[in-house]
Amino acid sequence: MDQKQFEADIRPLYNAKPLYQQWVEAQNVPVIREFYIEDLRKTKLAPWASKGGSGAILNLIGTGDVNDGYLTEIPPGQNLKPQRAMYEELIFVVEGHGSTSVWNDANKKVTFEWGPGSLFSPPLNTWRQHFNGSGEKPARFLGVTSAPPLMNLFRNLDFMFNNPFPFSDRFNPDSDSFSGKGQQWMAKNRPVWESNFIPDVRKLEVFAWKERGGGGGNIMMELSENCMSAHISEFPVGTYKKAHRHGAGAHVVIIGGEGYSLMWPAGEKPKRFDWHDGSVVVPPEDWFHQHFNTGAKPARYLALKARGRKHTRPFGSKVYAVDQSAAAGGDQIEYEDEDPKIRQTFEQALAKNGLTIRMLPVPRKVKAKAIWKAKPKAKVKSKTRVKAKVRTKTKSKAKAARGAAKRKK
Ligand SMILES: [Fe+2]
Numbered sequence: 001m002d003q004k005q006f007e008a009d010i011r012p013l014y015n016a017k018p019l020y021q022q023w024v025e026a027q028n029v030p031v032i033r034e035f036y037i038e039d040l041r042k043t044k045l046a047p048w049a050s051k052g053g054s055g056a057i058l059n060l061i062g063t064g065d066v067n068d069g070y071l072t073e074i075p076p077g078q079n080l081k082p083q084r085a086m087y088e089e090l091i092f093v094v095e096g097h098g099s100t101s102v103w104n105d106a107n108k109k110v111t112f113e114w115g116p117g118s119l120f121s122p123p124l125n126t127w128r129q130h131f132n133g134s135g136e137k138p139a140r141f142l143g144v145t146s147a148p149p150l151m152n153l154f155r156n157l158d159f160m161f162n163n164p165f166p167f168s169d170r171f172n173p174d175s176d177s178f179s180g181k182g183q184q185w186m187a188k189n190r191p192v193w194e195s196n197f198i199p200d201v202r203k204l205e206v207f208a209w210k211e212r213g214g215g216g217g218n219i220m221m222e223l224s225e226n227c228m229s230a231h232i233s234e235f236p237v238g239t240y241k242k243a244h245r246h247g248a249g250a251h252v253v254i255i256g257g258e259g260y261s262l263m264w265p266a267g268e269k270p271k272r273f274d275w276h277d278g279s280v281v282v283p284p285e286d287w288f289h290q291h292f293n294t295g296a297k298p299a300r301y302l303a304l305k306a307r308g309r310k311h312t313r314p315f316g317s318k319v320y321a322v323d324q325s326a327a328a329g330g331d332q333i334e335y336e337d338e339d340p341k342i343r344q345t346f347e348q349a350l351a352k353n354g355l356t357i358r359m360l361p362v363p364r365k366v367k368a369k370a371i372w373k374a375k376p377k378a379k380v381k382s383k384t385r386v387k388a389k390v391r392t393k394t395k396s397k398a399k400a401a402r403g404a405a406k407r408k409k
Contacts, residue, residue, distance in 0.1 A: 171224075
């Protein structure tokens with residue numbers, strides 16, 4: 001092929017937009033590209049011809065295109081068009097009541113009802129249709145999907161939206177499959193609730209996770225045999241969690257309380273995002289982020305994520321030690337290692353609401369170096385190893401102090 005022929009036939013392929021981007025532009029609905037959304041209930045939508053109802057696409061900056069989000073509203077008494085897609089999606093009901101039918105070409109429909117706070121996932125490539133159960137009020141939900149990488153990988157919309165493959169390993173047409181029944185198990189020392197349908201994530205029990213700080217609790221969630229997953233975190237009045245960092249795409253949806261989050265790449269000044277029930281923030285990959293409760297009731301959020309614990313990680317191989325000290329090679333900033341201004345600012349924010357801090361005093365610093373600034377990472381081999389390292393350090397400091405005392409004598 002000569003250069004002239006290359007310019008005519010091949011060059012346009014090099015310059016083409018990724019398929020996902022082309023698809024987004026063809027939807028002709030608002031596209032949001034921000035760090036956060038202040039209120040999902042107030043986000044402006046426009047008629048969405050391909051889905052029915054109205055909607056908007058969320059390409060929040062922190063997703064790094066490993067996933068995306070969308071908002072859809074179903075007018076009173078109406079329904080959306082039946083759809084199926086070769087990407088996973090998690091659906092959180094922002095407001096309204098309704099029902100969804102799920103089926104594939106070989107099986108009968110399974111229909112279930114949802115309301116505010118419901119979380120569910122139509123299994124990969126099943127047909128799904130959503131109905132508003134109210135004749136008076138609209139119903140609005142948030143979907144988080146793995147569309148960007150999958151559309152860009154296959155580059156064929158017919159394959160993505162008109163594919164008969166049934167994925168019988170993911171869809172069970174049993175009438176119980178979206179009843180809210182599930183099972184709880186432990187994975188990597190964290191409790192996991194596995195179910196295709198959770199009636200109300202505001203009511204799901206959480207379990208203490210003291211390593212993450214603030215007296216908070218959490219539960220992991222796996223739905224519909226997805227690679228994507230979710231979790232809920234809650235932390236009490238007057239507290240804040242430790243900063244940590246991880247991969248892209250965690251849509252942190254506030255489902256209770258008020259407060260703010262700080263987000264920053266190592267070594268840079270934190271950006272602050274104030275939130276309340278209905279806000280969403282997505283921490284970018286490798287950015288530290290930290291959540292603060294400044295309200296009069298516990299703060300709770302739902303994280304909708306690109307990766308889960310049950311199935312193989314589909315994006316990258318980097319594993320973050322999200323609850324282990326960055327000073328010891330992990331990805332969390334312990335309270336004693338953080339910039340003291342972080343706690344001072346939190347106390348000022350609480351005071352504005354007539355509240356006081358309910359945290360234990362900052363622990364004595366074990367490692368002197370401020371590790372919240374850029375620092376080359378060492379590999380964390382195991383939790384035991386980190387603890388052992390810290391103990392050794394403490395011991396050697398104490399030993400040195402005893403030695404110094406003896407020498408004085
Ligand atoms: Fe996080």
